Amino acid sequence: MMMGGAMGTFGSSMASLFFLWATFQQMFPEHLKIAIKEFLLFSDQIITFFSPYVVISFPEYEDYYRYNHAFAAIDTYLGAKAIDKAQKLKASQVKESKGLVLKRDEAKVRDEYQGVHVWWEIVTDTDGYRTQKLTFHRRGLEIVTGSYIKHVVEEGISIEAKTKKMKLFTNNPSLNWDTNNGSLWRHIDFEHPASFKTLAMDPSKKQEVLDDLEAFRNGKEYYKKIGKAWKRGYLLYGPPGTGKSTMIAAMANHLSYNIYDLELTAIKNNSELRKLLTATSSKSIIVIEDIDCSVDLTGKRKKGDDDLRVKKDGEQRKEDENQSRVTLSGLLNFIDGIWSACGQERIIVFTTNHMEKLDPALIRRGRMDMHVELSYCSFEAFKVLAKNYLDLDSHPLFGEIESLLKDTKMAPADVAEKLMSKNQIIDVDGCLKDLVQSLERRRKEQRGQDDDDHKKKPGGKKLRIFRGLF
Structure with a gap:
């Protein structure tokens, strides 16, 4: 009886409390929300102030589309260094490879550097964006920020260089920023066997291209000295079947650069074009193949009509405000405008079967620095x-x-x-x-x-x- 009475009293008290809470909410709804928010913020500040630990975040993307290259280096470092310490691993076999590839299958990794213990954790928010979070004791702040982070990034880049596999990236029309885990590009391993040795073209032209590529790769200080962005444009033109795509593969293999195959017809507007191009990495080749087929580029531009209008298969282009399109000025702005400096050591390649159809502004020297004609078989x-x-x-x-x-x-x-x-x-x-x-x-x-x-x-x-x- 005593237990039942106690429970009844407790239940009655809770009911009264809920009633008072509901009444308070009705009378002061906005004041209540503000009070709770300020209390939570104040409590977080108190906890942070007294906590002996520091957290540094490394998001994969800055400003929603600028790729944070430190994230990739950290991920590589942790993946390589933590295998012997991890309790969970995942194994995969790539194509004809005989051996298994082991990777960590844990969100948290512990590391030690000069006596300082740190903890890494990768977190993914509700929108699919990933962030590497580094936690350590405050007494190790000077070591972590002074040399440890630099050590991790440099080690990650070194490991990536030793085990690097070239990638072929593409922007998929069925994928967008919201549905592709925060990335506008998807990729596969690039394994094309083409080389300049096996490329069928005039030997003097071939050597000219090779010399130009080598000068570009070794030209970091030169480009800095003359005040130009470290990039180079190539226009490959000629009839179908003359080796334009093969030359791109040979260029990538010669330089060990990734390839970004840009499909203009899948891009909605200049803003999305900018997001895609700024999300490319350095040491890469950005390719727009058959540019005369994928967009409307005529040799004569009319005033106010410099749009690259996206074509629909078998349909006549329509002047439609809702039609997906990018503008010529938007493309040119990335090639040699202010956005051309958002990255280092990039090559831009256009290919076409009909150079006479292209706008002269697009292919003039300085934008497409080298014009390479690939003609019939000699x-x-x-x-x-x-x-x-x-x-x-x-x-x-x-x-x-x-x-x-x-x-x-x-x-x-x-x-x-x-x-x-x-x-x-x-x-x-x-x-x-x-x-x-x-x-x-x-x-x-x-x-x-x-x-x-x-x-x-x-x-x-x-x-x-x-x-x-x-």
């Missing part, structure tokens, strides 16, 4: 392909092939297709004879086309008749 380029595919330096048919290539337009990709061995059985004579026949057919077709074009010209048919009288 005999020198053929010899590179013959070495690549057939391991061949000379052959009796080489003379005939050289003669045919002089007046026949065939892309290196088409020549390479004829040199491909069937069923992995190398038939040198068969491949070369197949190429000769293909070149002869192509030459006949091109001559026929030239004759047709000549007939269509004013006076062309009359001229042929006149010549036939002799």
